[in-house]
Amino acid sequence: MKTMQHDLATGWVERLQCGDPSVFDEVFDALNPRLLGFLERMTRERSVAEDLAEETWLRLVSNAHCLRPDTNLVAWLYTVARNLFVGHLRARSREQAYTMEWLSLWPDAVARGPYEEAASSEFERRLERALGALPATYREVLLLVGMEGLRPVDAAQVCGISAEALRQRLSRARQMLERTLQLTQDREASR
């Protein structure tokens, strides 16, 4: 599993508060691809993910002077990104409900996610597809812990739930992902 740079991330806050743009560049270069990847897998739309990531970075530089020096910057960034994603979902929920109603008439018309298109192997493609098919609450815990390498306690903080609730959600998410993977495999085998 990937390890998240917690120690470095803690030191970044104090250095950011000095207002040195080169420190921001360092943080941005280290974390932006993963933050954008997380948002892209959550939104399944590159342009929306870019908008949310941009807003996340702007919030960091606007609020850096208010952060405590021991703030876990990685967890803070994912929390802001996740809250922006939730806000985005709320804003689009009515529109989405309407769209999904129509799409349900043509199940094959559901667009593939960008990562599914770019997958390098058949299994990766199925995994991306299965991830994309999970409800957002389960998808996010798998991404935060499984892919981004956040400690469960940090992932719980990002999701605004207790560590125990996260553990249960993660366990359920794993089962759902496994079942979805199995279903897609069976479906493709029967074709």
Next chain:
Amino acid sequence: MRNDEELMNALAGLQSRQPDAEWAERVRERCHARMAQVGRATGPGRTRIGLLEAATIAALWLYVAVILKQVAHTLGLSGPFG
């Protein structure tokens, strides 16, 4: 069927695509600009401006007080300042 560990390893192995370079540069520039803006509003420069503003206001009040005293003197009014 894969076990939990295999599944989590597979997740960890998924790739993150590189962000679009043009987009990343635009975000970086906006953030630098915002940092400079925040720095001006909260940094030591802001304190210096605050002191300058306070000194100007104090000087203006002193000037107004002197004018009022002269007006009172001209009108022949006597008061605590005589």
